[in-house]
Amino acid sequence: MYVAVKGGEAAISNAHRLLADRRRGDRSLPAIGIDQIVAQLTLAVDRVMAEASLYDRALAALAVRQSRGDMIEAIFLLRAYRTTLPRFGYSRPLDTAAMKIERRVSATYKDLPGGQLLGPTFDYTHRLLDPSLLTDAPVEEAMLRPAEGERVMRVSEILAEEGLIEGDGELPLDHEIGDLTREPMEFPMARDLRLQALARGDEGFLLALGYSTQRGYGRSHPFTGEIRIGEVEVELDVAELGFAVSLGPIQVTECQMVNQFKGSAKAPPQFTRGYGLVFGQSERKAMSMSLVDRALRAGELGEDITAPAQDEEFVISHSDSVQSTGFVEHLKLPHYVDFQAELDLVRRMRRDYEAGRDAGNDAITEAAE
Amino acid sequence: MSELATYNFAYLDEQTKRMIRRAILKAIAIPGYQVPFASREMPMPYGWGTGGVQITAAIIGPKDVLKVIDQGADDTTNAVSIRAFFQKVANVAVTTHTADATIIQTRHRIPEAKLKENQVLVYQVPIPEPLRFLEPRETETRKMHALEEYGLMHVKLYEDIARNGRIATTYAYPVKVAGRYVMDPSPTPKFDNPKMHLSDALQLFGAGREKRIYAVPPYTEVVSLDFEDHPFEVQRFDKPCALCGAEEVYLDEVILDDKGGRMFVCSDTDHCEDRRAHGHVGAMLATEAAE
Numbered sequence: 001m002y003v004a005v006k007g008g009e010a011a012i013s014n015a016h017r018l019l020a021d022r023r024r025g026d027r028s029l030p031a032i033g034i035d036q037i038v039a040q041l042t043l044a045v046d047r048v049m050a051e052a053s054l055y056d057r058a059l060a061a062l063a064v065r066q067s068r069g070d071m072i073e074a075i076f077l078l079r080a081y082r083t084t085l086p087r088f089g090y091s092r093p094l095d096t097a098a099m100k101i102e103r104r105v106s107a108t109y110k111d112l113p114g115g116q117l118l119g120p121t122f123d124y125t126h127r128l129l130d131p132s133l134l135t136d137a138p139v140e141e142a143m144l145r146p147a148e149g150e151r152v153m154r155v156s157e158i159l160a161e162e163g164l165i166e167g168d169g170e171l172p173l174d175h176e177i178g179d180l181t182r183e184p185m186e187f188p189m190a191r192d193l194r195l196q197a198l199a200r201g202d203e204g205f206l207l208a209l210g211y212s213t214q215r216g217y218g219r220s221h222p223f224t225g226e227i228r229i230g231e232v233e234v235e236l237d238v239a240e241l242g243f244a245v246s247l248g249p250i251q252v253t254e255c256q257m258v259n260q261f262k263g264s265a266k267a268p269p270q271f272t273r274g275y276g277l278v279f280g281q282s283e284r285k286a287m288s289m290s291l292v293d294r295a296l297r298a299g300e301l302g303e304d305i306t307a308p309a310q311d312e313e314f315v316i317s318h319s320d321s322v323q324s325t326g327f328v329e330h331l332k333l334p335h336y337v338d339f340q341a342e343l344d345l346v347r348r349m350r351r352d353y354e355a356g357r358d359a360g361n362d363a364i365t366e367a368a369e
Numbered sequence: 370m371s372e373l374a375t376y377n378f379a380y381l382d383e384q385t386k387r388m389i390r391r392a393i394l395k396a397i398a399i400p401g402y403q404v405p406f407a408s409r410e411m412p413m414p415y416g417w418g419t420g421g422v423q424i425t426a427a428i429i430g431p432k433d434v435l436k437v438i439d440q441g442a443d444d445t446t447n448a449v450s451i452r453a454f455f456q457k458v459a460n461v462a463v464t465t466h467t468a469d470a471t472i473i474q475t476r477h478r479i480p481e482a483k484l485k486e487n488q489v490l491v492y493q494v495p496i497p498e499p500l501r502f503l504e505p506r507e508t509e510t511r512k513m514h515a516l517e518e519y520g521l522m523h524v525k526l527y528e529d530i531a532r533n534g535r536i537a538t539t540y541a542y543p544v545k546v547a548g549r550y551v552m553d554p555s556p557t558p559k560f561d562n563p564k565m566h567l568s569d570a571l572q573l574f575g576a577g578r579e580k581r582i583y584a585v586p587p588y589t590e591v592v593s594l595d596f597e598d599h600p601f602e603v604q605r606f607d608k609p610c611a612l613c614g615a616e617e618v619y620l621d622e623v624i625l626d627d628k629g630g631r632m633f634v635c636s637d638t639d640h641c642e643d644r645r646a647h648g649h650v651g652a653m654l655a656t657e658a659a660e
Contacts, residue, residue: 008449076414083410084376086384184405184580187508313506323578326415327495333417333447337440337477337636340622341539341558344604349533 023068037061046251046280047071051321052078053181053200054085055250055279072202076322083181090177092235092244096254096277097151099230103281106155107224108258114152119229120281155225156256156273165258165271187313188299194316198292199277201319203285209309210291218295218307221260222274229253229281253278255286259294266302379426379459385409389427389582393573396584401546402514403497408580418451419577421474421493425455428489428573429472434462436470441478441619441636448476465639477540479561481618481640484570486587492555494576497583499543499553519551522594530599539604545592546585554591560603560619565591610635611653613644 024031038045038061048060052075060078067073103119106112159165169191178189180196189197198206213220231249238245255276263269274294276286295309308314318324377383385407392406411419429435435455439448443465451474452463464470467480474491484490496502500510503521513519522543529537542559546552554562555574565572565585572585585591595601609616611632618640620633632653635641650658 008444008446009453012446012449012453076410079410080412084380084382086382181409182407184407186405313508317507322410323415326417326419327578328416329414330416330495333476334440334445335477335556336621337558337619338540338556340620340636341560341604343622345537345539348535349537352534 023066032065034058034061034065037064043281044069044071044074046282047203047285048074048078050279050282050285051075051200051202052082053279054078054082072321072325076325079322087182089236089238090179091247092237094232094234094252094277096228096232096252097154097157099152099228099232099252099254100147100149100249101152101228101230103229104152104226105224106226108155108226109158112155112158114150121283152228154256155258159225159258159271163270166267166273169275185316187316189312189316191293191297191300194296194312195275195277195289195293197316197319198289201289202321202324203282203288205319205321205324206288206292207284209295209315210288212307213291213295213309218298218310220257220274220291220294222257222291222294223259224287225256225258225273227253227255227283227286229283251280253280253282253286255283255290257287257290257294261301264302266300272297272301376458378431379429379455380412381409381423381426386427389423392582393424393427393584396573396582397571397586399550400585400589401544401550401552401583403581403583405580406582408577411577413450413454415578416495417447418474418476418493420575420579420582421476421491421577422451422454422575423577424491424573424575424582425472425474426459428491429455429459429461431459431461433471434464434469436464436467436473436639437475438473438478438480438637438639439476440621441480442638444638466643467637467639477556477558478619478636479557479564481615481635481637482643483564484568486569488570490568490570490572492557492572492574494553494555494574494579494581496541497553497574497576497579497581499541499551514550517549519545522551523596526594526596530596536595536599536601542601543594545594547589548592551594552583552585552591558604558619559593559601562591562593562601563603567591606633608633608652610641610644610651612651613641613649613654614651615641615644615649 038057041064044064045057045060048063048071049055049057052060059081060074063074063077066077101114101117103121104114104117106116156165160167171190171192175190178193178196180193185193212218229251231251233249234247235244236247257274257276259272259274261267261270261272272294274290276289276293278286278289292309292315295307296312296315298305298310305311388407392404396402396404408420408423411422413419413422425435435452437443437448437452439445442448455461456463467473467482471487472489472491473480474493476493479490498507498510500513500522503525504510504513513521526536526538529535538559540558541553541556542562543551544554544562544565554565567588567590568585569587571587574583593601604619606620610618610620612634615635619636621636623632623634625631
């Protein structure tokens with residue numbers, strides 16, 4: 001006879017045991033260490049930190065290991081931890097001009113104060129598989145020069161001197177900076193919240209949207225004003241002390257996209273800007289973010305909103321990988337109660353349809369007779 | 370990193386719980402209105418009950434008795450997982466008996482047994498906006514609710530009738546709450562809609578990914594939308610439950626073999642077990658006994 005399905009509990013626990021086994025893999029090989037992941041899969045760790053919005057390399061590496069290298073799963077693990085952390089306060093705005101720069105390139109000027117610094121980049125490498133990485137061959141130490149420690153002016157400041165570029169974004173004086181993780185989202189959003197959402201948005205999604213603006217869907221004529229990667233100090237105002245204290249340096253990637261703008265009823269002809277800022281080293285993400293940020297400013301600048309990348313509600317509602325993956329994957333949960341209801345409806349409609357057809361056939365037969 | 374393992378009672382920190390409770394109170398004060406709340410990342414994926422879990426986490430106390438169902442059953446994998454989560458992070462008593470529970474978290478069903486005043490039914494909601502598939506924009510749908518502009522929904526139902534001869538919505542069937550807000554009852558089959566009307570129990574709805582909480586307070590009118598000449602009706606099954614003989618309950622269709630053999634059994638497993646314990650016997654059990 002039929003016995004109602006049981007054993008969910010035992011099945012889940014066995015499945016998780018199998019998962020742990022597969023995660024560890026071949027026991028004759030040494031287990032991969034957290035510090036190895038931090039040191040050698042750095043960019044994976046950076047992506048997890050960025051999209052989880054938690055700057056902690058060791059925890060991000062733990063998440064990468066626990067997720068078997070599934071990036072979105074790792075981001076999810078770290079987010080679910082981050083959300084339980086108490087909020088001590090809000091840092092001061094980062095001063096990226098005071099960054100200890102490791103890489104800095106501008107596509108708008110051949111040379112500029114502070115110079116062009118290539119840093120550790122994949123650019124200009126030939127993408128040929130390197131057999132020497134199959135073994136643990138010794139690797140040369142890098143050649144470094146001591147940092148000059150001077151403030152490196154941003155490209156936007158150069159253009160600003162001529163008045164050819166819009167200023168830094170401004171919000172009303174009484175505007176309190178929003179917190180995406182503490183307040184429910186509302187549309188339309190102010191740019192602070194939008195940038196927060198983009199900063200933790202899925203790299204692939206933002207990449208595709210940024211790309212779409214280059215292909216004519218909300219074209220914004222972008223130039224990479226500047227990309228810089230390096231360490232900046234995070235400072236926190238401590239109420240009891242009355243001054244800001246440093247919490248230490250974090251590595252960030254900043255991108256300023258400079259966009260040609262012919263002017264509109266709302267703004268004069270000038271260069272406008274898109275902004276990207278991401279934890280760790282992630283140029284692709286920072287560039288995509290700045291393209292999408294600029295596209296989303298269409299309304300503010302009086303441009304027509306015609307393309308997906310310009311549609312705030314569409315972009316921000318679908319940019320979060322943890323939300324997207326959860327809802328897409330929930331389709332594998334049982335839906336048989338609803339399916340039963342649909343089954344019943346389709347059967348009934350089918351009966352009506354067949355009855356109608358038979359009645360129709362009878363009528364035709366009668367007419368023929 | 371060893372300190373990682375410490376989490377607050379019921380996982381969420383107290384500040385977050387307070388924020389959620391405020392949203393719940395507002396939701397109760399305005400029945401059927403979707404209250405935005407700052408939904409948190411939970412340790413289970415969005416779309417898997419994070420809204421319901423946050424509500425349960427915010428209202429559960431050490432003395433509560435929790436029941437979790439999915440598709441009407443206590444032993445579906447996700448129900449098992451959520452129940453285990455609260456056992457782990459809140460160490461509360463759990464039950465499968467509807468009558469014994471103080472909080473029932475559900476996905477896709479309302480228990481068959483009538484709920485009581487001391488019970489709270491917590492729904493997991495995927496898309497809280499009943500107008501979403503008619504108008505994808507939140508900015509628009511909020512306006513439509515504010516203006517009580519529900520014509521579009523009636524047009525949709527009318528078009529169903531014009532095309533199919535009947536309303537082709539079988540689950541997540543829209544209801545009007547306390548004569549004001551049109552509300553999505555979550556994807557429960559419309560069979561369950563009448564149970565929401567004037568219920569003794571408090572009904573709370575949580576949508577984690579969409580960051581909305583809404584509520585139906587006890588003894589509130591919940592009316593399924595319909596037309597005078599096409600009144601709302603629920604699904605009826607031709608046969609009673611094959612195991613317990615129950616009629617007027619929602620049934621799951623179970624495929625028995627590859628020759629078209631099938632049977633219908635209660636979707637509410639606790640209800641079915643309880644009836645069998647009280648001596649009710651369905652056709653299939655009777656045949657077994659005779660053999």
